[in-house]
Amino acid sequence: NAGVTQTPKFRILKIGQSMTLQCAQDMNHNYMYWYRQDPGMGLKLIYYSVGAGITDKGEVPNGYNVSRSTTEDFPLRLELAAPSQTSVYFCASSFVVSVKGEKLFFGSGTQLSVL
Amino acid sequence: AQKVTQAQTEISVVEKEDVTLDCVYETRDTTYYLFWYKQPPSGELVFLIRRNSFDEQNEISGRYSWNFQKSTSSFNFTITASQVVDSAVYFCALSDLTTSGTYKYIFGTGTRLKVLA
Numbered sequence: 001n002a003g004v005t006q007t008p009k010f011r012i013l014k015i016g017q018s019m020t021l022q023c024a025q026d027m028n029h030n031y032m033y034w035y036r037q038d039p040g041m042g043l044k045l046i047y048y049s050v051g052a053g054i055t056d057k058g059e060v061p062n063g064y065n066v067s068r069s070t071t072e073d074f075p076l077r078l079e080l081a082a083p084s085q086t087s088v089y090f091c092a093s094s095f096v097v098s099v100k101g102e103k104l105f106f107g108s109g110t111q112l113s114v115l
Numbered sequence: 116a117q118k119v120t121q122a123q124t125e126i127s128v129v130e131k132e133d134v135t136l137d138c139v140y141e142t143r144d145t146t147y148y149l150f151w152y153k154q155p156p157s158g159e160l161v162f163l164i165r166r167n168s169f170d171e172q173n174e175i176s177g178r179y180s181w182n183f184q185k186s187t188s189s190f191n192f193t194i195t196a197s198q199v200v201d202s203a204v205y206f207c208a209l210s211d212l213t214t215s216g217t218y219k220y221i222f223g224t225g226t227r228l229k230v231l232a
Contacts, residue, residue, distance in 0.1 A: 031218065040124065042206065042224035050217045058219065090160065096218050101148025101167070101210030104220060106160040 002026050006091050006107035013081040013114045021076040021110050023091030031094045032074040033058075033104070034066065036087040043090065049074055050096075081114045088112070117142050117211045121223035128197050129231050136192040136226045138207030144168075148210040149183065149190045154225070155203040163205075166190065197230045204228070 007022045025032065030051050035043040035058075045058030049068040063085060065077040074093075078085060088111050092104040118141040128134045140149065151163040164174065166183050174181045178195045194201055207223040 033219070035222075040224060042121075043222040045219055048217075048219055056213075056215070056217065088158070092160075094218075101150070101165065101218060101220070103150060103162045103165050104152075104160075104208075105162075106152075108159050 004107040025093040029093035029095045033092045035090045119223035123226045125227040127229040150208040152206045
């Protein structure tokens with residue numbers, strides 16, 4: 001059971017380049033999330049999805065796009081990378097079935113530098 | 116608005132000391148969940164505990180204990196007899212029911228704990 005798998009682990013981009021961060025989970029979780037972690041700022045929610053075909057913005061969505069064509073995959077797209085997007089990105093998933101909070105399962109993170 | 120505050124940015128203790136990490140939250144919901152996650156130097160985030168808003172009993176798990184007080188909107192985490200392996204960043208989080216009926220999670224800014232040998 002792999003859990004939540006993120007690729008790549010590290011990436012350096014030049015300003016203006018684009019890339020996709022991959023995230024896959026094999027736990028049949030309905031909810032998936034993308035967070036970014038900046039030093040001393042905690043985790044900020046970028047986008048989340050409550051199921052295939054359904055996505056919604058989080059706190060800091062500008063400069064990013066997502067799609068959820070399958071239950072398993074939730075890629076994060078960066079268009080026109082900017083230095084402000086230098087961060088560590090975490091994908092997470094959970095199985096939400098009713099009015100309660102379920103714990104999040106996190107991927108190992110992607111360290112992205114935009115130079 | 117929902118908010119989680121971890122006022123302690125960094126704490127340093129000597130091994131075997133007890134240490135308490137503070138977490139204060141704000142929410143308009145009557146039903147909510149609180150969480151603690153640990154992020155060791157390797158970077159992954161590890162779930163430690165979940166507590167719902169109707170259960171104010173303290174919880175103990177080995178050297179870890181949690182004190183949940185709705186009256187002060189706090190969910191503090193104590194490590195007894197700290198060890199070097201406890202060195203990590205600890206995050207408190209709150210489940211947030213959105214207006215569309217979906218769930219997201221609000222994280223605090225984290226407390227970096229350094230346990231010195």
